[in-house]
Amino acid sequence: MGKDYMNAITQGVYVIGAKNGEKKNLMTAAWLTQISSRPNQILVAVSAGHYTAEMLQNNAHFTISVLAKGQEEVAKACGFVSGRNAEKTELVACIYDEKDCPIVKDSAAYMICEVNKVYQLGDHVLFTAEVLDGENSGKEPMVYHKADFFG
Structure with a gap:
């Protein structure tokens, strides 16, 4: 038995769409999970x-886009390069919500969210958010x- 027990965890694949200015x-x-159903809330690390x-x-x-089976290239395009150095919305087909925040086109699902609490925990920032x-x-x-x- 090996010590790579953390690799036994399976996760969904999501794309966070953000806008600042x-x-x-x-x-x-x-690292995203639902934490409430009334109201609908999620936590993302x-x-x-x-x-x-x-x-x-x-x-x-x-926004949160739930990637669909077959969107592996989208996951890679949004995950391997920092947004500080690239305009990823030019690499991936997107639609936009009413506040001009990007959503991955043809995703399995999407959610429009509003952060309500922020926590520093270890090397990550945890955001709890209401799904609007x-x-x-x-x-x-x-x-x-x-x-x-x-899939």
């Missing part, structure tokens, strides 16, 4: 040094396990 960003995330953590602390409005609206396309969501994507 005119700058928009997309970031692949796996973002590495403290990531540009998206900074953006979410400056603007509470953001969203849509489910019915597509099968992508899952991440041991550095691999699958």
